[in-house]
Structures are given as C-alpha cells and as structure tokens.
Amino acid sequence: MLLEQIEHRWLAAFRRTLELCALAPGDVVGIVTESQSRQVLVELADLAVQAMGATPVRLRVPTPALDVPAPVRSTGASDALQQLEPVIAALSRCQLVLDCTVEGLLHAPELPRILAGADGVVPRLLMISNEHPEILERCLPDAQLESTVRAAMRRLRGARQMQVSSAAGTSLQIGLDGARVGGVWGYCNKPGQVAHWPGGLCLAFPGAGQVSGTLVLAPGDVNLTFKTYLRDRIVCQIENDHIVAIEGSGVDAEMMRGYYAAWADREGSQAAYAVSHVGWGLNRRARWDALAFYDKRDCNGTELRAFAGNFLYSTGANEVAGRHTLGHFDLPLRNCTVALDGVNEVDQGQLVEPGAQG
Numbered sequence: 001m002l003l004e005q006i007e008h009r010w011l012a013a014f015r016r017t018l019e020l021c022a023l024a025p026g027d028v029v030g031i032v033t034e035s036q037s038r039q040v041l042v043e044l045a046d047l048a049v050q051a052m053g054a055t056p057v058r059l060r061v062p063t064p065a066l067d068v069p070a071p072v073r074s075t076g077a078s079d080a081l082q083q084l085e086p087v088i089a090a091l092s093r094c095q096l097v098l099d100c101t102v103e104g105l106l107h108a109p110e111l112p113r114i115l116a117g118a119d120g121v122v123p124r125l126l127m128i129s130n131e132h133p134e135i136l137e138r139c140l141p142d143a144q145l146e147s148t149v150r151a152a153m154r155r156l157r158g159a160r161q162m163q164v165s166s167a168a169g170t171s172l173q174i175g176l177d178g179a180r181v182g183g184v185w186g187y188c189n190k191p192g193q194v195a196h197w198p199g200g201l202c203l204a205f206p207g208a209g210q211v212s213g214t215l216v217l218a219p220g221d222v223n224l225t226f227k228t229y230l231r232d233r234i235v236c237q238i239e240n241d242h243i244v245a246i247e248g249s250g251v252d253a254e255m256m257r258g259y260y261a262a263w264a265d266r267e268g269s270q271a272a273y274a275v276s277h278v279g280w281g282l283n284r285r286a287r288w289d290a291l292a293f294y295d296k297r298d299c300n301g302t303e304l305r306a307f308a309g310n311f312l313y314s315t316g317a318n319e320v321a322g323r324h325t326l327g328h329f330d331l332p333l334r335n336c337t338v339a340l341d342g343v344n345e346v347d348q349g350q351l352v353e354p355g356a357q358g
C-alpha cells in the first residue's frame, strides 16, 4: 500500500516542476481544488510554492453533483468551477494556476476567461493529474522532453495525412487538413500556456469527416476510461469519424458498447462514438505497465497516455469538428506504426529517433 503523505522527495519533485514553470519569488499561485481533490497533491503544491518564495492561494469548491447517467472520466473537462465569477476572477489574476481538480480544467468552459488574465497578469495553468505522487515523481518533466514534443508538434502541423497500422489489424487513414495540433511536456513557463503533469505527447483534433478505417485493440492495449488492460481483441470499424461497429465477444467489448450506449441514449446523438484526438506518446520515463503497480484509486492514467511509442486514439468531444459529448475514451495502443505523409514517427510501437525517419 502506498501512503499519501508529504515526503521530502515528492516535495523536491514538485519544486523541480515549479522551477521548470519559471515560478518566481513574489508570484501569486492559485491552487484550485474541489472537495474530491487528492489532498496530498494540494499540500505538496502549497508547500513547494512557499519554498520558492511565492504565495499560494487556495480556492476550494464543492465537487458538483453528477447530473449524467454514467461516471465521467478522462475528459479533462472539469465542471467543478460552475462558472463561478469570483473564482474565475481570482484565478485570472494569478501568475500561475495549479489545477488540482479531479478531471482537470484543460477543456473547461471557464479556461479561456481565466487565461485571458486581468490587471496586467496573464496566467499559465498546470494541471496536476490526479495521481499518487510517486507517479508524478517518476514522470518528472525536463527540458529535453519539451524539445522532443515541440519537434513532433512541428512535424504534425506540417503533415496532411496520418496513417496508422499494426500487425493486429489496425489500418487507419486520418486527414489532418484543418486539424488543431497540441502537445504537452509537463510544465508551462509562458503566459497563457496550458500543460499537464505527467506530460509527453503530441496530438491532433481532426476536422470533421477526416477519419476512416479499422482500429484493432489488442490484448495489452489500454482503456483508460476504465483503467484496464484489455484481455480480448476488439475490432472497431470507423466510418466518417464514427465507430460504427464494435466487434468482439469478450467483456471488454461489452463494456465499451455499454458505456458508448449510455452517452448515445442520453445525448440523442452518435457524437460519443466519433474521434476526439489522435496522437502518440513521447515520454520515455512513462511506462506502459504502470497500471499494474497501483490501485485504481492511486492513478488517473495520464502516464499511459504519454508512454513512448503508444498510438493514442480517443473518442469524444472535438471542438474542431463541432462535436460535443461527455463520453470520452482514451485508448493507448501498443505496437502500432504511425506515419505522417508516409514517414514513420513510430515504428511498430517504437519511437523513431529524430533525423532517422528516412
């Protein structure tokens, strides 16, 4: 069992990440939390901020009641702030916001207004993923990871097509015209930046009608909404961005069908079945097998979105394509080959070193 308490080494990890965020003495740091936040992260953040001569200010709101038919996981779209004006106003005046909400504010409707700043201050926001501190410590970011992610984002922005294939049977064609490209390396040091820790991936939100083919989830691939390694093979047929068939006889496939159906029933649309984002992991410190070492309550699975060489296929909300839904699956796949305009970024699950892409 892992205890959740202040440990010197975890405080050191938080300090290191705050240094990478360019936190300066005298800065005011808004630590935004909700009643279901992992308290040890809030305490570590608070102490690390103070250790660097800056001032932490905590804003804690109650975790709102669930008003949907199924638990919401891994969306990065927390509804904790409930459009509360005083909270938005306070956070928009902090140099740095440390986001300790359960789901994270990455896609929260209040985020643009927070990042717009006020009184001459433009905040940056670091979402501290809801993980046990040991996970954050192991996945500590560094400047090398930033340059790796930035370079991958440049190549992704410059590409027109992503092709994904695997021996298991995946064969996807993804058009990138009009896609929005993002990337995260685990810290933010410029006004207006948003990051999450752990980081280390690049991704694209494709425009409407850009994705088709077959996505094959093989045993050992991961469903991060359920925080499980798949035991069975699942074949998803994708037409016009949407999964139109989930083929497979095991419990894994059944559970996916059931969760998708909950959102389709609730929302009266097929938006939950459509692609949200596609990308690949770049963090060599992040581990595919990490879920085996932690209880489900100890982790949020962000590490598995980032492990080097995974192909991350996600369904759910995609603003670029004009689709909104609360259903979200993040599905890291192993052993895929990911190519941009025919040039491999990932070769059978292994990151291709920059310059060796041929």
Ligand SMILES: [Fe+2]
Pocket: 074, 075, 276, 277, 314, 328, 329, 330
């Ligand atoms: Fe996602």
